[in-house]
Amino acid sequence: MHLIETRDLCYVYPGKVTALDKINFIAPRNARIAVIGSNGAGKSTLFKHFNGIFKPTSGSILVRGEPITKQNSREIRKFVGIVFQNPDDQIFSPTVEQDVAFGPTNLGLDPETIHHRVHEALKVVGIEHLASRVPHHLSGGEKKRVAIAGVIAMEPEVLVLDEPTAGLDPRGVADLNRFINSLSTKYGMTVIFSTHDVALVPEIADYIYVMDKGRIVAGGSVNEIFMQPEMLKSVRLDVPVIPKLLSTLKENGVEVSMAYTYADAEESLLRAFGKRS
Ligand SMILES: Nc1ncnc2c1ncn2[C@@H]1O[C@H](COP(=O)(O)OP(=O)(O)OP(=O)(O)O)[C@@H](O)[C@H]1O
Numbered sequence: 274m275h276l277i278e279t280r281d282l283c284y285v286y287p288g289k290v291t292a293l294d295k296i297n298f299i300a301p302r303n304a305r306i307a308v309i310g311s312n313g314a315g316k317s318t319l320f321k322h323f324n325g326i327f328k329p330t331s332g333s334i335l336v337r338g339e340p341i342t343k344q345n346s347r348e349i350r351k352f353v354g355i356v357f358q359n360p361d362d363q364i365f366s367p368t369v370e371q372d373v374a375f376g377p378t379n380l381g382l383d384p385e386t387i388h389h390r391v392h393e394a395l396k397v398v399g400i401e402h403l404a405s406r407v408p409h410h411l412s413g414g415e416k417k418r419v420a421i422a423g424v425i426a427m428e429p430e431v432l433v434l435d436e437p438t439a440g441l442d443p444r445g446v447a448d449l450n451r452f453i454n455s456l457s458t459k460y461g462m463t464v465i466f467s468t469h470d471v472a473l474v475p476e477i478a479d480y481i482y483v484m485d486k487g488r489i490v491a492g493g494s495v496n497e498i499f500m501q502p503e504m505l506k507s508v509r510l511d512v513p514v515i516p517k518l519l520s521t522l523k524e525n526g527v528e529v530s531m532a533y534t535y536a537d538a539e540e541s542l543l544r545a546f547g548k549r550s
């Protein structure tokens with residue numbers, strides 16, 4: 274049984290804008306899935322189906338093998354936590370600490386557990402020092418971290434992040450990489466995220482869906498997807514710089530093995546230039 278599965282899911286906005294067209298998407302347990310696609314591809318619309326915010330116009334969505342109903346919607350929101358693209362859509366309390374505590378409080382947890390979860394979540398995203406600040410007076414990247422902390426504090430089994438790195442500085446992006454990987458390895462959390470930042474994808478994802486104009490046009494491992502530069506170009510995306518550079522070297526006779534992450538590329542280049550056996 275998959276944690277999330279959609280079957281021929283279609284969604285049409287009022288005004289007859291078809292945003293999703295026959296989407297078949299699967300999230301197995303403990304996967305780290307990237308959904309990449311250019312502006313307007315349908316990523317945010319798809320994500321809003323994962324915990325029942327939107328209902329399919331046709332087709333279906335199953336969470337843990339069951340359709341989302343009125344009866345199980347509360348349970349499902351506990352199970353699937355979504356960080357929206359725009360943090361202003363989910364921040365509304367007078368202080369950061371209260372905002373992050375909102376979800377756990379709604380779950381009916383005891384005050385000690387709430388306190389612990391809030392401080393852990395603030396620590397994970399590196400904003401413990403902002404605990405007593407007014408969220409609306411924070412910078413864009415700081416707000417983004419507050420929104421992420423608020424969802425992490427609910428400890429969902431599936432964490433959905435819509436454009437998590439948009440607005441984060443380089444250190445913020447590196448922190449995010451690290452904590453997404455640790456959520457997945459330490460807690461077995463399933464992570465689904467969207468991005469246009471293709472460089473980020475090999476560092477975090479083990480499976481990729483490519484979306485264009487409301488459709489999934491490709492799905493596969495990092496190797497499988499980034500071996501198709503023409504397909505990526507046709508949907509206005511790019512190949513990350515690391516495999517692009519290694520391909521050029523290969524084409525010019527340098528015997529390097531293909532790599533996608535920074536660490537693997539470093540290893541591959543050092544070996545190619547005889548600095549490592
Ligand atoms: N409220 C709405 N009413 C009508 N059409 C909408 C609405 N929201 C989104 N759309 C349309 O649905 C399509 C998919 O939008 P969506 O926001 O899901 O794309 P996205 O892949 O998340 O894009 P981005 O990378 O810009 O965030 C677009 O064509 C968009 O114009």
Ligand SMILES: [Mg+2]
Binds near residue numbers: 316317318
């Ligand atoms: Mg979006």
